[in-house]
Amino acid sequence: MKNTLFFLILLFLATSCEKDPVFIPDRTELEPGKNKPPFVTICMPEGNGSSKAICIPETDVKAYLEKGAFLPDRDGDGYTAFGACTGQANDCDDDDPNIHPGAKEICGDGLDNNCDGHIDEGCVRENKPPQLFQPEAGALMDNGCTDRSDMISWFFDWGEVPGATKYHLYVMGRTATIPVINLELTQSQYLHQSMGSYIINTNTLGWTWKVRAFINGTWSAWSERRVFDAEPLNTDCSN
Ligand SMILES: [Ca+2]
Ligand SMILES: [Ca+2]
Ligand SMILES: [Ca+2]
Ligand SMILES: [Ca+2]
Incomplete structure (x- = not known):
């Protein structure tokens, strides 16, 4: 009778955690015929x-996690995490069930959705x-004074571009x-801001x-390419 019981327990565990090594917890409720919780595979560090x-x-998962064990597939997407003790261990983000090998690469999100090691590959960059x-087109911008008591002060503002790390501003006089x-x-x-400088009227x-x-x-x-003018020289001098 004892041998039969042991065999039944083994059979149950083997079919619950398919293909994974069998571990028999010391729990009386594992006996056949009693309420049996579902079984899961968990990774237990071995110290090396x-x-x-x-x-x-x-039902024992929490206790095992507190002992340092970890779930091989935390996000439940069917792919085990890098370094997991079982499965392919190829889920590059085991906290996001939408990210795993074979997932569709989504463009522009800055994520490696399909875990191939490349971010946004195959995407046509909008750039x-x-x-x-x-200044708006035709704006009249500041000019200086011939006595150099004033500065030229021009403010340029443009929209941020997603993903841009720097911008190149290019300002040119007509001649x-x-x-x-x-x-x-x-x-x-x-x-x-250019202190004491001015633009002669023929160049405004x-x-x-x-x-x-x-x-x-x-x-x-x-x-x-947007065009603007500088105001006539000596427009707003302080003296
Ligand atoms: Ca996973
Ligand atoms: Ca995942
Ligand atoms: Ca990718
Ligand atoms: Ca992506």
Whole structure:
């Protein structure tokens, strides 16, 4: 009778935690005929960096977790975590059931959805150029004074581009050969101040500005090229 009982227990455990090593907890409720909880496989650290799969009643999970054991498939998506003691151990995010090998790679979320080691692979990068805010087209911007008592103060503002790590602001005079501003910036706005300088009246019209964004290692296309004018020289001098 005793042997039969032991055989039945073994048979039950083997079918509950399929393929996993059989572990027989010392619990009387495992006897056939009594209320039997479902069995689960759990990983028990062995002290040498590895862990061993053991089969325990679901009701014991909490106690085992407190003893340092861990669930091989915490998020229940059917894929066991990296380093788990059982299964393929290839779930790169075992807290998110939507992330696992074979999942669809979702573009633009910055996540490796299919656990192939690549983020957003195969996605067509939009790399949109920034949208310009101000100065608006045709805006009249600050100018300085011939007595150098005033500064030129220009404020540029554009829309943030998702994923952009820096921006390139380029401001050019109509007749100039080199840009007056040619800067890489981490913020999506810039205050240009040039103390004591001024723009002579023949050069006040037809300034242009544009911005591009640096995303995932490449520059976007340039934004629209927007035109503005500087106000006539000596407009707002203090003396
Ligand atoms: Ca999982
Ligand atoms: Ca997962
Ligand atoms: Ca991927
Ligand atoms: Ca993705």
